[in-house]
Amino acid sequence: MSGDTAVCSRAQHAVPAHQPPAPVRATGIVLALTAAIALIAIAFALPAGRSAPHDVPIGIAGPPAVGRPITATLDEKMPGAFEVTSYPDADALRDAVRSRDVYGGLVFRPQGVELLIATGGSPAVAQLLTQLGTNISRQTGVPLRTEDLAPPASGDPRGTGLAASALPITMAGLLPAIALLLVLKREIWTRTVAMAVAAAVTAVTLAALLRWVLGAVDANFWGVTAALTLGLLGVGLTVLGLGSLFGRPGVALGVLLALLLGNPLSGLAGAPELLPSGWGQLGQWLPQGATATLLRSAAFFDGAGGATPALVLSCWALAGLALIVIAAVRQREFSAG
Template sequence: MTAAHDSSASGTKRTPGPRVLVVVVAGLTLAVSLMLLAFAAPAVNSGAHDLPVAVSGPDPALANLEAALDASSPGGFDVTRYADAAAVADAITARDAVGGISITPDGVLIQTAAAAGAPYAPLLRSIGAGLAAKGQPMTYTDLVPLTEDDPAGSGLSALALPLAFGGMISAVGLVTLFKHSRTLRVVGSIGFSAVAGVTITAILQFWLGSIDGSFWLTATGVALGIAAISLVVLGLESLFGYPGLGIGAVIMVFVANPLSGLATGPWWLPQPWGAIGQFLPIGAAGTAIRSAAFFDGAGAGPALVVLGGWIAVGLALVALSARRATRDEVLVAA
């Protein structure tokens, strides 16, 4: 009787004590605090940081303009001189500049591209207002406007979460369903990314009217963004197990997402974080998608290379885990 009682008692799981509760509370508090910092710090410290601005005009007038820009926002502008207003326009549409100021015999021409990011056109218009206050005749031209259905660019700005969530949830679902087949996981990830890329682009272009560029080029950018996240997370899980999913979530959701500059472009974020974000999947995908949707693909090359690199890393991790599993099986058989 006593032995049976002792056996039953020893088999009962012990409830964690107050110390464990304190550790859990402290850990969760730290996690939400870091989450707040990850998302809020870039936003709070955002502003003009080496914004590429194209200018043209007589040298003395440009010297005065550059001095005025530097005085208004030290370190805020990276000014490049061009031959004339047409060359400035080419730089903007090629995504070498977010906007331009040309001093001509007829006054000052400010050329913008609203599709380049939310803050830039209003910023250049505010500069124009300052010049107008000094008696300068002003002309404004938006070379690459947003669509009439979405003049604020909200649809494109909201893409960060679908990209991160799509990549993460597909990886988790495939790991759960195909526990013993790396091949099916990879094929499923690529297939889902392709279908999701087409679907999301169709919603943005034909339902919400947020974009009006090349459908297939934009869909490719979306698909590559999701695939880069999904395959890397799959690779991390294949190599490290479920902790790999946690590592992937931290990288993609708490690092890549807030540093993506999806709504503003990288120049509006504090540096070097804006530049770092462009080497992560969501930032690179955002640049590729914006270039495809509004600029006929101009400026998408480096972003596509980054996405291809992340996809290659994910596939390499999966291959490495498969090789390790084969080696372990051989050792067990021996």
């Protein structure tokens, strides 16, 4: 009898007295999961549901007497949708499109209207400009000629392959960092070198898939590989640094930043200017948005317009490396003490 009493006593002491009752804990779990699901839904659905053009940079070339009324009409019918720049002639506008200063534009000639687009820069914006050019042609009664200065890859005429790769690219930066933190718990520099190697190998693999399996890119294979490598390093070293210095909370912060903010705001599926006002610009300062812009620059514009996103990714990678150095110094001090 005394043995049964001792067992019951130990069982009672196994549960802390301060622990909330089971119904309270279950309610807390349900509420936390509901909030998490709502946050995920907002992060992924809001950018798509509120998608609209905001200050999309386009150009107009032609006589001022024609360009000014068109600009005024755009401001009246689609206020805030376009940021229009005037160019002296068609060649100047072409150069601006190829250098990624504008997404495209209209050239007004006596014999008709010429529409310049760059599908490789953004299929969604190219479609938007095509609709705009068609409407102007109908209203003015002049023929419309379209020229695509950055056509999509022959194997992916709608440009969907590159757009669909946004989440896989994000995961390709996250998963190696998380795995290395779990497997190499104390080998800080070994996992850092391994992360760099994983980024390079994964980038070559993804570039090969985009080129020869998905057909999403036709040219500049090594430029695309370099863009992907820098993008994966920006994500991977950041998560690795956060995990090395702050442990699991740091990893969770890095994952949430990438999946709930960076990926939905990357603009790879459309364009930063098509996201809710302000959010698209924010996305370009995150690794996923910078990777998207750099990837399109490498794949369709021979690197034009890629300097700023490359700098952003380099800063993220260096910030992650700085966190790793701090973690290594702390580890050495703790071991010495």
